[in-house]
Amino acid sequence: MIAINTEAILETLAFVATFLLLPPLLVGIIRKTKARFQNRIGAPLLQPYFDLMKLMSKGETISKHTSWIFRSTAAINVSLLIILAFLAPWTSLRPFNLGADLFLVIYLLALTRFFTVLSALDAGSAFGGFGASREVTLALLVEPAVILCLAAIGSVSQTSDLGVAFSFNNVSLINQPGLWFIAGCGLFLASLVELSRMPADDPTTHLELTMVHEAMILENSAANLALVEYSHFLKILILLGISSQCLLHAIPFFWHTSQLILALASILSIMILAASIAIIESVAVKLRWTKLPEFIAYSVAMSIFCVFIALSKNLN
């Protein structure tokens, strides 16, 4: 029987509030930082919330060529990502551990992609078709990097449960700053591709022919689009959260500090990673499509380093 106490309730409320409210703010931070880099004042930090509200109140246009897949994908994806937010170790503050198996986490992410791709193909537009084809190609290339990084961590901690591996009290991982740091960087680079940020995809572009993620959601509108946008924001939170947790684990200070500081540091580090995305997007250009495998190779290489570290640790 779980003992119900005020602390647990407060923790749970704080956790739910964070993952429901933080994602749009992250996007606001990215946009604001980018605007400052361009000498612009930029939209208010809370603009993504206003945009979501605006979309919710708009009338929806649905192509008559679409089926139930197109109409339900947004809702399915939001649900999947909320489940993922409860499972994945994107913040140190998790009032409960439901058992986050690393393959479950990775394939839940893949499942959201599966539905996004299906709905893009459902409308039958040429843009949706090539957007989907590009998304799948990129996913194929980054997936090994994500799996290997997380698997290396799991292998050192002797468990495939990410909740246990990321819990700041796993002794086998305490003096592994190298592993954590490289895994964090590898996951961050992979996240850039997974989240359709530069240099893989330009989220601000209006040019349909160059789009990856945006090309897939051209047909969505109103509340449907709001859900698609929100699930994308949620994905940003989860992926950046996992990367930032890896980086926090690399710093010994956080292993011996209080839960409260750790929780604040978790949220702050996600925001810092969001700002670094903005900085990368301000100085880098969008790579040519055929050059992308070279960029993804960096994160795959980092994940392979993680595997080496894990192997040497296990052999000892």
Next chain:
Amino acid sequence: MKLERQQISFQQLQEKLNHALAKTPNKTSDTRVGLLTSITGGEIATLMLSPKDGTAELMVTALEHNKFPSLSTRHAQFHWFERALFDFFGIVPEGHPRFKHLLLHDQYPQDFFPLRKIALPDDFKNHLARRYEYLEVKGEGVYELPVGPIHAGVIEPGHFRFSCFGETIVNLEIRLGWVHRGVEKRLTEVPWQKAHFVAEAAASDTALANAFAHAIAIESILDIAVTERAEYLRTIALEIERLAVHIIDVGGIGTDIGLLGVSSAMGRLRGKALGLADLLSGSRFLRGFIFPGGVRPVSERKLSEIKAGVIALKKDLTPVIQILSENQMATERMKDIGKLSKSLAHEFGMVGIIGKACGLECDTRQQFKQGKYPELAPQTVLESGGDILARTAVRIGEIWSSLDTIEKLVDACPHGEEKVALPDKLPANATGLGIVEATRGELIHLIFTDEEGKICRYAIKDPSFDNWTAISIAIRDNLIADFPLCNKSMALSYSGNDL
């Protein structure tokens, strides 16, 4: 430039073209086609340019049966002209390899040819029947991607039909004509003294160059010369227009590769260039500044402010352009994409930025009289790559050369009258030609007057008219995702083509 109409037979025309456009293995020919059009519908008029000595030749060939064997089969430059010739006059170029409507769409009546003045033959039939059939690429895995005519940005309309194989473009067909306004016809209807208002509206970001070419053409018919001061001021205005368009086009490259800092800075600096235009003419787009006979008066104080503005702009532009040209990723993004070979560029008669980026010396400022050119013409900016990088480099080079030229011209600008009086009437049966190097390249205005001295035919050839074919050629076998950048690097005008 004053022109004589030479009446020659079609056979003589063919021989002349074969001779003038022939190329030997080592050397491309010096003569190029200016334009091909008709006056009433009963003849074709061919304008040949000799850039080397700055002269032009106009050949008029009477047609018997409202048709002629297509010239495009031998000289590729004609293919776009011949399609427009059919749309406007109903003259059929027989054997044209891709004969379709160019400017008039399905809604027009079958036998509507707006510029035709003589009756159609009794047995005439429009075989195209206003249908437009795209070239179909067949094969497993080939799919069609329609883009436009309405685009995501605030730009003019044009339809692109891509035939793709995976991520590769196999063929691109461009359908234009969505902004056809009948400019050429309107120019024959308005009183010639006020025609410059219509002429400069032909393409709004080329307003000044169009007004300039119009003024040169009218002045050549009247055989009058404008004052020295007017020549200087016109040349300054031409360079300011070039500067403003080049700045925003280089910024556009920044937008398309995702270097947003460059694009927002360039957007701001373009405003400064337009401010120079405002100082000179009172209009940010230089509307109404040039007219036949001279220019609007400009005070000395304004000229010195323009000079100060140019110096400040140079200082502001330097770091921004440095960021773009020194960014390794940006260079790599543009290199070897959208490549056009020099020989194809020459064969299809590319002009302006696209020609210069392939190494063609096609800057009419060096060749034809326009304002203080060719005497004070800056050195042509030439590149040899023929790719996006080369085209951007030409634009950047021209930004610097325009800034230098404006400074030099302002210093040398003499005092005096800005305009001369014009006679009331145009001479009868005369022909006037104005050639100006607009931002995008060679702009031609050709005016014919009738027995009463009224303008009976006004032909405009915008540089984009020559250059639209370049995109289809350059993008072949490139990636779909590279098309927007390639398109931006050419930055062609839709309204200039559609008129």
